Amino acid sequence: MMGRKALDYEELNENVKKVQYAVRGELYLRASELQKEGKRIIFTNVGNPHALGQKPLTFPRQVVALCQAPFLLDDPNVGLIFPADAIARAKHYLSLAPGGLGAYSDSRGIPGVRKEVAEFIQRRDGYPSDPELIYLTDGASKGVMQMLNAIIRNERDGILVPVPQYPLYSAAISLFGGSLVPYYLEEEANWGLDLVSTRQSVAEARSKGITVRAMVIINPGNPTGQCLSEANIRELLNFCYQEKLVLLADEVYQQNVYQDERPFISARKVMFDMGPPVSREVQLISFHTVSKGYWGECGQRGGYFEMTNIPPKTVDEIYKVASIALSPNVPGQIFMGLMVNPPKPGDISYLKYSAESKSILESLRRRAQIMTDGFNSCRNVVCNFTEGAMYSFPQIRLPQRAMDVAKSAGKEPDVYYCLKLLEATGISTVPGSGFGQKEGVFHLRTTILPAEEDMPAIMSSFKKFNDSFMDQYQDHSRL
Structure with missing residues (x-):
């Protein structure tokens, strides 16, 4: 046998x-x-x-349809079916992707789309963002896995993960051979963060010989559905500064906010508002996607991560690893460009987009x-x-x-x-x-x-x- x-x-x-x-x-x-x-x-x-x-938003689907079938742009009747701003935007993206949607892009994503993402981040946070430090990915999950793979060296490396947590984190940490270090959210405080118990989790992990290297936050929360307060985010940024932890900010639900008195605030904005030393020292990776919010385009696999305070040599290594997969899918990148740069007041499609x-x-x-x-x-x-x-x-x-x-x-x-x-x-x-x-x-x-x-x-x-x-x-x- x-x-x-x-x-x-x-x-x-x-x-x-x-x-x-x-x-x-x-x-x-x-x-x-x-x-x-x-x-x-x-x-x-x-x-x-x-x-x-849930119905797809009309404008992004029109633009991507034209990008997928560029010969439609030469059809004399194209203006009868598609609004002029969708036609203009499709031409814009096709000019950024010379081989069209069927050609590989830069491994980090189309430079012009990364620029649109950087402009969106600057509008949202009030601080400039560098397109060279933004990588487009096949959904946020791919970016999360890429970063965990870079951080975890062996089973003695620990990642702090909120519990209850989205199982992507436990699964990826297992896959890369690291250790999950749980910190518990407080259900009685509407799933807020309690840093006393988080410090205990770190101390316990260290007593077992685990080096805690990063902290994950999911804001708004999955599965818990809470929005972290600004005070909570400040506390955890200070904690990451003191403990020298990379902060992995999973912010994919930032469009899904239902209480005006509890808005979404990005970890990046709070970090820059705090000023030095925190704003200069804390290594931060932020994730976003087209799969959630009112877009809900899960099947398009569009996402990005942005790196803040990451040394240039490390960025080079992350670029090298991204290059192994050649290129994130190009239609997903265009969806991301459209999400961060949607129709504006005065555009033909604005009223419809806004109403939808x-x-x-x-x-x-x-x-x-x-x-x-x-x-x-x-x-x-x-x-x-x-x-x-x-x-x-x-x-x-x-x-x-x-x-x-x-x-x-x-x-x-x-x-x-x-x-x-x-x-x-x-x-x-x-x-x-x-x-x-x-x-x-x-x-x-x-x-x-x-x-x-x-x-x-x-x-x-x-x-x-x-x-x-x-x-x-x-x-x-x-x-």
Whole structure:
């Protein structure tokens, strides 16, 4: 008999086997099976707006359609189908990409688009940005992985990650062979940051021989939906300065903000507002994407990261590694250019663009409210208001009997609850254990993306399920 081969499961890279990604884990696989059997499934497990019926914005699609099919620009009727500003913008991007969309671009992304990103950052923060330090990527996830790969040297290198966290971070840290160092967000303080417990996490990691090298913040939060206050961001920048940590600022939900009194403020702006030494010393990488906000163009894979206070030699190394992949996809780069430089007042397409984006954002705001109120009206369920992003993260207070039954079935209690919810209602969520949570506390994450008109029915079927679940497993010995 032949011995084992390199791609037999037992022989695989152990880091690959360690990777877990709950957003497409057991629940998602079961939901896909049920869908094949003909059950109607509402996939609220992934922040995938267009898959749940959000309409694409018209202007960017018009521009990219013309870039993909430049021969349309020569058609005498082009002006009857496309507005003049979309035609002008398509010509602008085609002039920046001489080989068109089918040719590789610079490995860092098209220089002209990086310039548009730098101008957007300057308008947002009030401080200039250098296009040479902005790299376009296939979605923000690729950029996050690129930077973690550069930071993690071995299993003794630790990355501070907020818990609950988006599992991209735990998965990528496992893949690159590093150590995840959790710091817990405070649910009672609307998922705010508590630096006392963060310092404890660092001290504990160091006592185990781990060198903590970077800190991740997700603002607005995923899965927790909070916006960090300016005071919180100042605290964590000071902390990164004192501890010599790279700050990885995942700011992909910056368009998704639903409370005027809690706006999005970028880590970069707060850092420059603080002035030296923090503004000169803290190494900061900021990430953004076209996948979220009112664009929701997940499938286009457009993103960027910007490097601040990173030494030139390190930037050269990051460029070298980016070059291995040759080029980020070009249509995604154009979507990014359009997102950071949308139609302006006075442009032909402005009113339509403005009405479309406003309508999506207002609807998301209403859906966030319907969902929060719906969860809070349920027995043994408490939920913070979604200030930002596109998720609700209710805490489910599970009866002891449900926990025991889950344990005997070999499941985490929240996984058991979410599987029962899926079977009963077709609602596919992600258990809180997939994001990390405090011991003995259980949550689920759902997006706020289902169509607004479907939302009351979804919440009512959730409530009905939750009532019957609680009735079934209530600890009768206490009655």
